[in-house]
Amino acid sequence: xxRLFENHRVRETRELDGIWDFTAExxxxxxxxxxxxEQHPDLLCYRGKGIYTKKVYIKQSSNIRLEFKGVSHxxxxxxxxxxxxxxxxxxxxxAAVAENAAEGEHEIRVExxxxxxxxxxxHIPNDYYTYGGITRPVSLEIISGVYIERxxxxxxxxxxxxxxxxxxxxxxxxxxxxxxxxxTTLAGAKSERALDVGAAAETSVIFKQNFDDIKPWFxxxxxxxxxxxxxxCGGKIIDDLIERVGFRVVEVKESxxxxxxxxxxxxxxxxxxxxxxxxxxxxxxxxxQDMDLMQNANANAVRTCHYPNDERFLDLCDERGIMVWEENxxxxxxxxxxxNPNFERQCGDCIREMIENxxxxxxxxxxxxxxxxxxxxxxxxxxxKKQYKQIKAxxxxxxxxxxTCRHFTDICLDLPDVVSFNMYSKWxxxxxxxxxxxxxxxxxxxxxxxxxxxxxSEVGAAAIYGYRDRSRCKWSEERQxxxxxxxxxxxxxxxxxxxxxxWQFADCRVTEEGGWFQSRARCRNNKGVVDExxxxxxxxxxxxxxxxxxx
Ligand code: ADA
Numbered sequence: 163x164x165r166l167f168e169n170h171r172v173r174e175t176r177e178l179d180g181i182w183d184f185t186a187e188x189x190x191x192x193x194x195x196x197x198x199x200e201q202h203p204d205l206l207c208y209r210g211k212g213i214y215t216k217k218v219y220i221k222q223s224s225n226i227r228l229e230f231k232g233v234s235h236x237x238x239x240x241x242x243x244x245x246x247x248x249x250x251x252x253x254x255x256x257a258a259v260a261e262n263a264a265e266g267e268h269e270i271r272v273e274x275x276x277x278x279x280x281x282x283x284x285h286i287p288n289d290y291y292t293y294g295g296i297t298r299p300v301s302l303e304i305i306s307g308v309y310i311e312r313x314x315x316x317x318x319x320x321x322x323x324x325x326x327x328x329x330x331x332x333x334x335x336x337x338x339x340x341x342x343x344x345x346t347t348l349a350g351a352k353s354e355r356a357l358d359v360g361a362a363a364e365t366s367v368i369f370k371q372n373f374d375d376i377k378p379w380f381x382x383x384x385x386x387x388x389x390x391x392x393x394x395c396g397g398k399i400i401d402d403l404i405e406r407v408g409f410r411v412v413e414v415k416e417s418x419x420x421x422x423x424x425x426x427x428x429x430x431x432x433x434x435x436x437x438x439x440x441x442x443x444x445x446x447x448x449x450x451q452d453m454d455l456m457q458n459a460n461a462n463a464v465r466t467c468h469y470p471n472d473e474r475f476l477d478l479c480d481e482r483g484i485m486v487w488e489e490n491x492x493x494x495x496x497x498x499x500x501x502n503p504n505f506e507r508q509c510g511d512c513i514r515e516m517i518e519n520x521x522x523x524x525x526x527x528x529x530x531x532x533x534x535x536x537x538x539x540x541x542x543x544x545x546x547k548k549q550y551k552q553i554k555a556x557x558x559x560x561x562x563x564x565x566t567c568r569h570f571t572d573i574c575l576d577l578p579d580v581v582s583f584n585m586y587s588k589w590x591x592x593x594x595x596x597x598x599x600x601x602x603x604x605x606x607x608x609x610x611x612x613x614x615x616x617x618x619s620e621v622g623a624a625a626i627y628g629y630r631d632r633s634r635c636k637w638s639e640e641r642q643x644x645x646x647x648x649x650x651x652x653x654x655x656x657x658x659x660x661x662x663x664x665w666q667f668a669d670c671r672v673t674e675e676g677g678w679f680q681s682r683a684r685c686r687n688n689k690g691v692v693d694e695x696x697x698x699x700x701x702x703x704x705x706x707x708x709x710x711x712x713x
Contacts, residue, residue, distance in 0.1 A: 163446060164231060164299040166477035172392065172402035174304040178216060178228075178270075182296070186212040195300060198234070198293035198441030205294075209675070214272045214296055224304045225335065226260045226268075231473060232298030233274055234442065235285045240271040250508055251284060252276075252297060252442070253469035253491050254515035259305070259335060272296060278675065283502035284491045284512065287676035289687055290434050290468070297443040298472050307336030308359055310391055310403040315522045316559060317409040319422065324376045324409050330391045331366045334359040340395055348389045348407070349373055378422050379408025379524040381462050384483035386524070408480065408524030414561045414579045419615050419660050421485070421527065428485055428661025429654075429709045430463030431456055431691075432620060435471060436670035438694035449475050451696060453482060456667065459691075459702060460709035465619065465663045468493040468533045470516040479525035486523070487563070487619075487663070489530030490516055490549070497536040500545060509549060517556045528580060529553050531564050533619075538571040546574045565619035569602060576610025580660070584620035588645040595652045603658055615660040621649045622665035625701065626683060627693035637683070643700040646691070650708040664705055669694045 164177055184193040187210070191202060199205040199212055220226065230237065234252030238245060247258035260268075276294035278286055285292045314329040330344050339361050345354045346369055353369040377385040386406050393401040413420040420426065433452065435442045444452075449472070456464060464484055466475075469491035479486050490512045499505070513531070520526060531549045536542030550562050561579035566572045575581050583602060587595045599618075606616060625642035634640040646664065653662045669690035672679040679685075686694065691702040 163474065164229070164301050166474055166481065167388070167404070167406050169404050170303070170402055171404070172399055173309070176218075176302045178218070178300040178302055182214045182216045184212055184214050186210065193295070195296045196232075196298050196443045198295045198297055198443050200291075200293050200441050201439070207674075208294065210277050210294075211273065211275045212294060214274060216270045217267050218270060218302060219267050220263050220265060222265050224263060225307065226263045227257055227303040227305045227309070228260070228270065229255065229257045229301045229303065230272075230296070230298070231255045231300070232296075233272065234276055234293050234295055234297045235282060236275040238273040240269075240273070242268050243271070250282070251491060251512050251515075252292065253471070254512055255298075255473070255519050256515065261335060280502060281504065283499065283505035283508045284495075286495070286499060287673040287679065288493055289672050289679050289682075290493070291436065291442070291671040291673055293441045293443070295443065297441070306395075306400040308332060308334045308340045308342055308393060308395060309401045310393060311364065312518060313389060313391055313403055313405045313522065315389055315405060315407045317407070317411065319409075319411050324373045324378070326371055326373065326409070328353075328369045328371070328389065329366050330369075331364065332359055332393065333364050334361060337361050343394045345392045345394070346390065349376060349387045373409070376409050379410040379480075380422055380483065381426060381485055382483040384408070384481055386480060405522050406477070406480065407522050410524050412527045412560055414615055417613055417615050417658065417660070419527070419561070419580065426485070426660075427654075427712065428463035428487075428617065428663070429712060430461050430465055430485070430487070430661065430663045431459075431667035432465045432467040432663050432665045433667040434467060434670040435475075436668070436694070437696075441671075444472065444475075446474060448696075449478060452667065453478050453484070455692060455696060455698075455702075457482060457484070459706040463487065463661065463663070465489070465530070467666070470512070470520065473519070476520060476523045476525060480523055484525055485527045486525045487528040487530050488516065488520060488526050489533060492532045492535055494533070495535045497539050497542060500536055500542060506545065506548070509545075510552060513549060513552050514556070517553065521557060527560060529557065529560050529562050530582070531562070533565045534567045534584065537564065537566055537574040538568040540573075543574050543577075546577055550577050563617065563619075570605055572609065574610075575606060578614075580615045580617055581606050581611040582617040582619035584665070585618055585649070586620070586622065587649060589623040595648050599652050599656065603656075616658055617661040617663070618653045618659060619663050620665035621653065621662060622646060622689040623701075624688040625699050626688055627669070627697055627699055637688075639700040642689075643704040646701050647704050647708060650705070654708065654712045664691060665689050666691075668692045668696060
């Protein structure tokens with residue numbers, strides 16, 4: 163399942179989930195899509211190239227659009243042997259079009275690569291695992307020569323009234339100009355416009371409307387509306403796209419974050435897309451289980467560390483009224499990594515694809531960038547600045563942030579709307595939590611962060627599931643719970659702080675190649691409050707109790 167709601171009623175679509183043929187290093191397999199090849203017993207640690215193929219039958223000559231929600235991490239897509247797309251990054255969707263496919267059987271071939279090297283600036287050995295495979299759903303669509311590429315919905319609230327701007331982006335892939343009519347329907351309001359689209363061109367139309375009787379989207383009040391766009395040509399409906407939207411506005415003022423004019427405190431988890439038996443291709447059932455567990459722990463927010471998430475999970479957040487901090491893909495890249503010749507382009511692509519594809523999710527209230535990268539250097543600062551600028555050019559409605567660990571040396575705190583810091587008091591550093599936090603906030607205020615909301619983007623400690631020890635020693639469940647309790651008690655009772663995200667929701671696999679990550683017990687980051695099978699540690703109940711106290 164590609165999304166949690168219907169996207170098309172006119173455009174014919176077919177999901178390509180199922181068993182695909184797969185070859186790697188001369189061996190053949192039958193692997194599930196979506197899925198990670200590491201879940202096969204012969205490929206547990208395989209890093210390199212693999213080829214997926216699938217035969218599809220097309221009933222009558224048509225244009226085919228393939229939508230890939232995620233391939234990890236590089237994909238070359240071929241249709242009947244002809245290359246139709248190249249894409250880098252496991253965590254952003256992309257589409258590929260094959261024109262005029264004849265009636266009959268065709269072959270889709272996806273060459274996938276998860277190797278590390280200069281070609282990959284963002285996927286490097288890291289404190290999470292870079293799996294291989296077609297890891298998110300794929301769909302096949304039959305499109306006419308003119309079709310709706312995407313919709314951009316921007317709600318606003320002024321003088322007690324809701325209004326919205328709806329932009330419909332249309333593509334003409336045919337060799338002739340077309341006269342078309344675009345119609346939209348949203349919450350009972352209709353709009354219509356006739357326009358010309360040039361041959362092989364893209365155009366867009368913007369509708370501005372007022373809405374009198376709207377129930378806004380809010381934390382825990384997930385009011386959603388279907389936004390339908392339809393295209394017709396010569397009196398015949400030829401295409402449609404349905405989005406699901408919510409009316410809400412996010413503002414940052416007087417050091418607070420406001421949602422629909424009310425100040426909010428974010429109580430959340432950092433969540434990696436990783437599950438013991440799924441790898442990063444987390445199944446819908448396991449996503450729902452994660453969401454249920456997080457909500458049961460009284461969380462109202464989630465941070466998609468450290469990359470854009472599967473759209474079905476974002477759909478769930480929309481449906482549950484959970485606030486999302488979504489971030490581009492980057493974790494712990496030092497200056498050397500940022501100087502990779504592909505770094506700026508790959509970050510730019512990731513941000514563009516993240517915002518183009520996820521702009522309409524009401525749950526996303528913050529865009530994050532570059533977790534713990536070289537924000538203490540001049541060259542790093544230039545790149546942070548460039549990325550914030552790119553985000554603001556694409557989206558003026560959401561605040562920006564970045565989680566820093568460059569304590570007392572960061573020179574980028576003046577750039578985002580919200581200042582966020584990762585803090586491991588009592589785990590990596592034996593210090594007084596409150597004193598350390600005061601020191602940090604003082605420094606933030608004097609280093610460009612004054613008058614900005616502050617979020618503690620990571621706080622946590624590790625424990626091995628099931629390891630109990632009454633001495634409350636390090637790595638015991640008891641010690642983890644103590645550390646989390648002490649930290650949350652400080653941050654959640656400090657008026658200067660607008661949110662806190664526990665590191666992390668669930669234990670995740672880390673890479674063994676390179677870096678110090680291989681020293682992590684079990685080759686996992688064990689700071690989950692649940693383990694990789696979602697078995698709760700003592701700290702789960704601690705977070706639940708602490709989050710409940712704070713409304
Ligand atoms: C960092 C980082 C996380 C994780 C964490 C830890 O702050 O952002 O990805 O590595 O520390 O467990 O140490």
